[in-house]
Amino acid sequence: MLSKNTVKFIKSLQQKKFRKQEQAFFVEGSKNVTELLGSNFSVSHLLYTAKFAECHPELILRSGMDSYEVSEKTLASIGSFVSNDSALAVAAIKSNTPLNVEQNELAIALDDVRDPGNLGTIIRIADWYGIKKLILSEETADFYNPKVLNSSMGSFTRVDFYYTDLGRYLAGVDLPVYGAFLAGENIHQINLSAEGIILMGNEARGISDKLSPMVTRKITIPSFGQAESLNVAVASAVICDNFRRGL
Numbered sequence: 498m499l500s501k502n503t504v505k506f507i508k509s510l511q512q513k514k515f516r517k518q519e520q521a522f523f524v525e526g527s528k529n530v531t532e533l534l535g536s537n538f539s540v541s542h543l544l545y546t547a548k549f550a551e552c553h554p555e556l557i558l559r560s561g562m563d564s565y566e567v568s569e570k571t572l573a574s575i576g577s578f579v580s581n582d583s584a585l586a587v588a589a590i591k592s593n594t595p596l597n598v599e600q601n602e603l604a605i606a607l608d609d610v611r612d613p614g615n616l617g618t619i620i621r622i623a624d625w626y627g628i629k630k631l632i633l634s635e636e637t638a639d640f641y642n643p644k645v646l647n648s649s650m651g652s653f654t655r656v657d658f659y660y661t662d663l664g665r666y667l668a669g670v671d672l673p674v675y676g677a678f679l680a681g682e683n684i685h686q687i688n689l690s691a692e693g694i695i696l697m698g699n700e701a702r703g704i705s706d707k708l709s710p711m712v713t714r715k716i717t718i719p720s721f722g723q724a725e726s727l728n729v730a731v732a733s734a735v736i737c738d739n740f741r742r743g744l
Contacts, residue, residue, distance in 0.1 A: 499565045503542065507575050507587060513639050520590045522641035525576045527552070527583035532651030534559060534586065542587035544572060549583040577643045590641060596630050596659040598672055601692045603740060606632040606674075608663055608708055609699040610729055613638045617648025618730035619697070624652035626737040631658040632666055632694065667711040670694065676704050676712030677732055684716045684739050695736055700729050 509515040510523050521541065524533050527549060534540060534556045543557065543564045550557055550566060557564055572581040598604040605623055610616055616638045623631060637660070638645060646653055667674055673693035696712060698704035704712070718727060718735050727735070 499544070499567060499571070503563075504575055507542065507544075507585070510587070511577060511643060513642070516590065516639070516641050521587055522590055522646070523576065523585055523587045523643065524646050525572070525578050525581055525585045525643070526647065528651050529646060529649075530584040530586045531556065532654045533588060536654035538588040538591070538654065540586050540588045543584065544575070544586070545584040546572065546582055577647075593660050595661070596632065596657055598630060598632070598670060598694060600672070602630070603628055603692060604630040604632060604694050605733065605737075606634075606663060606667070606694050606696045607637045608634050608696060608704050609636040609702075610634075610697065611636070611638055612700055612729075613642045613644035614648050615700065615728065615730045616640070616642075617645040617653075619733050620645070620649040620656050620658075621652040622730065622734045622737055623656050624649075625734075626741050628737065629655070629657055631656055632663065633658055633660045634663045635660055664707055664711070667694070667696075667708065673713040674711055675736075676709070676715050677736060678704065678712075678715045678717055679726065681715035681717035683719050684736060685719060687714075687716070689740050691740070695733070695740070697729055697733055697736075 507523055510521055516522050524530055531553060540562050543562050544567050545557060546569055547566065569580065569582045572585055573579065576585050605628055640658055673690060674696055675693055676696040677698065696704060718732060
């Protein structure tokens with residue numbers, strides 16, 4: 498039986514300070530939960546409905562996990578979704594392990610991207626384009642924020658990430674750094690390599706003055722209309738597509 502203490506524990510994980518304290522996070526919905534259960538994350542709790550059990554009986558039998566069949570109303574009252582007819586799972590946060598971007602590899606770095614929806618979408622974009630590593634500034638949104646994970650649609654299980662001082666990190670890499678600027682070279686007119694780091698900036702301010710000198714090549718997406726700028730996640734997708742187009 499699902500205890501009040503367990504419910505309280507899961508609810509607390511909606512806040513960053515408790516995720517950090519408990520070193521745990523949760524995901525909701527059939528897609529994110531099934532992706533999580535099939536990944537190398539260590540899952541501790543699974544709450545599921547009869548509908549989810551009927552569709553995924555093998556996942557519920559997974560060992561080492563506290564499992565509870567609950568109503569849709571209970572799931573909705575515990576998580577962040579207005580309604581949830583499938584499942585919710587709790588897993589352990591992974592350690593913040595340094596990532597090295599290798600030769601012939603493409604990675605994305607984010608400079609102070611604050612919106613959880615943007616981060617989650619960029620994780621999904623990275624997964625789509627086969628980019629396995631995200632280097633995140635310490636001010637970037639929390640990877641384990643429920644809004645980030647929900648926006649990623651399960652891609653968070655396949656993309657590694659590392660929070661660090663971006664200035665120090667970029668100063669130590671021996672790879673080209675492509676920075677997205679409004680006043681840069683037209684990305685449609687330059688030759689792009691299959692290796693390097695794509696640096697995307699803050700939603701309002703772009704790439705910081707501190708990191709600008711570390712950019713090897715400033716690039717821009719040409720505008721054909723009157724919009725002032727593109728959303729950082731949309732811009733990330735366009736840039737990644739241009740990098741992958743010639744492969």
